[in-house]
Amino acid sequence: MTRVSALRASGVRCVLAAVLSMAATLACAAEIGQVKSAKGEVLIEREGRTLPAGVGTRLQSADVLRTGADGSAGVTMSDNSLLSVGPNSALTLDAFRFDATTHQGRFDATLSKGSLAVVSGRIAKQAPDAMKVRTPAAVLGVRGTRFAVKVDG
Amino acid sequence: MRRAGAIVALAAVATGCAFHSSTVVLLPEPDGRATAVSVSDSRGEVVLDRPFAAVRGSPFGAQPYVASPEEVQSTFGATLAALPRGEAAYIVHFDEGKDRLSDDSRAVLDQAFAEIASRPVPDVLVVGHTDRVGSDAVNDALARQRADSVRTELVRRGLPPESVQASSRGSRDPIVPTAAGVAEPRNRRVEIIVR
Numbered sequence: 136m137t138r139v140s141a142l143r144a145s146g147v148r149c150v151l152a153a154v155l156s157m158a159a160t161l162a163c164a165a166e167i168g169q170v171k172s173a174k175g176e177v178l179i180e181r182e183g184r185t186l187p188a189g190v191g192t193r194l195q196s197a198d199v200l201r202t203g204a205d206g207s208a209g210v211t212m213s214d215n216s217l218l219s220v221g222p223n224s225a226l227t228l229d230a231f232r233f234d235a236t237t238h239q240g241r242f243d244a245t246l247s248k249g250s251l252a253v254v255s256g257r258i259a260k261q262a263p264d265a266m267k268v269r270t271p272a273a274v275l276g277v278r279g280t281r282f283a284v285k286v287d288g
Numbered sequence: 289m290r291r292a293g294a295i296v297a298l299a300a301v302a303t304g305c306a307f308h309s310s311t312v313v314l315l316p317e318p319d320g321r322a323t324a325v326s327v328s329d330s331r332g333e334v335v336l337d338r339p340f341a342a343v344r345g346s347p348f349g350a351q352p353y354v355a356s357p358e359e360v361q362s363t364f365g366a367t368l369a370a371l372p373r374g375e376a377a378y379i380v381h382f383d384e385g386k387d388r389l390s391d392d393s394r395a396v397l398d399q400a401f402a403e404i405a406s407r408p409v410p411d412v413l414v415v416g417h418t419d420r421v422g423s424d425a426v427n428d429a430l431a432r433q434r435a436d437s438v439r440t441e442l443v444r445r446g447l448p449p450e451s452v453q454a455s456s457r458g459s460r461d462p463i464v465p466t467a468a469g470v471a472e473p474r475n476r477r478v479e480i481i482v483r
Contacts (some may be wrong), residue, residue, distance in 0.1 A: 171372035191409040193362040207370040221367030233457040271308035281315040283364040
């Protein structure tokens with residue numbers, strides 16, 4: 136292979152890598168997690184609409200996951216964070232970014248009522264405090280991995 | 289990370305909101321790994337870094353305490369029961385210099401399929417890895433090619449294409465750490481992660 140064609144080949148590889156990583160980012164932007172378990176009333180508020188949610192429902196940034204008095208739901212995020220909410224809960228997935236190649240990202244969620252259990256995933260493992268959970272009373276910095284939080288009143 | 293005290297209270301934590309209180313409990317890891325979460329508001333921070341370390345914040349101040357397993361069960365039982373199963377991971381290798389899985393790896397692929405079939409809504413991630421020969425850009429693309437070929441095999445076996453995503457970690461996540469430029473067959477692999 137001549138020097139020119141070797142350079143061209145490596146240039147093609149760089150462009151290919153860039154396109155593939157862009158595609159991965161776009162895929163993550165649209166879809167950040169999935170409902171893996173659901174019991175009783177489980178709803179999602181998305182862009183001002185309320186949709187029924189169940190096992191298999193895909194989640195997006197800014198979704199609010201709500202449960203009724205008999206409800207509970209479990210979610211697996213694309214960085215392998217596991218979340219679950221108990222009855223009478225409201226959890227907002229404020230922001231979620233995850234780069235599957237570098238494992239860098241950011242996960243912000245707000246529990247405004249009810250209860251939440253978390254097993255943190257790759258975002259918190261890569262950078263402690265890159266995952267935050269807010270309640271009306273406090274901010275939780277997640278260093279890993281397993282905790283539960285309840286909002287009263 | 290182990291601290292002398294069960295709970296380090298850096299400051300008295302009172303809640304920022306007059307009408308809300310919250311309780312945070314750090315839960316034990318099944319394998320005993322260290323785990324921690326910080327709980328803060330404008331007045332200070334409490335770090336929970338022992339299993340069952342807990343803090344209750346109210347308008348009257350923060351109360352660090354140690355929760356009992358019974359309290360965790362009665363407060364969070366329904367919530368914890370809804371947690372999804374964690375991921376299961378499988379590793380396959382290629383015959384050297386060929387775009388073909390080794391015979392051992394075909395058996396691993398069968399195991400991965402059994403796990404996929406046992407989950408109601410499986411998501412599968414196929415993650416390619418390389419050794420540290422070559423630049424990041426080249427390795428990222430090479431690992432992606434390996435991941436794509438395993439993804440193709442999974443789809444050929446009947447997994448719906450929308451349930452499986454391929455990605456690349458390049459040389460960032462070796463099984464056997466080496467210096468740059470070292471060829472290491474064990475690091476040339478594809479992980480199949482089932483969620």
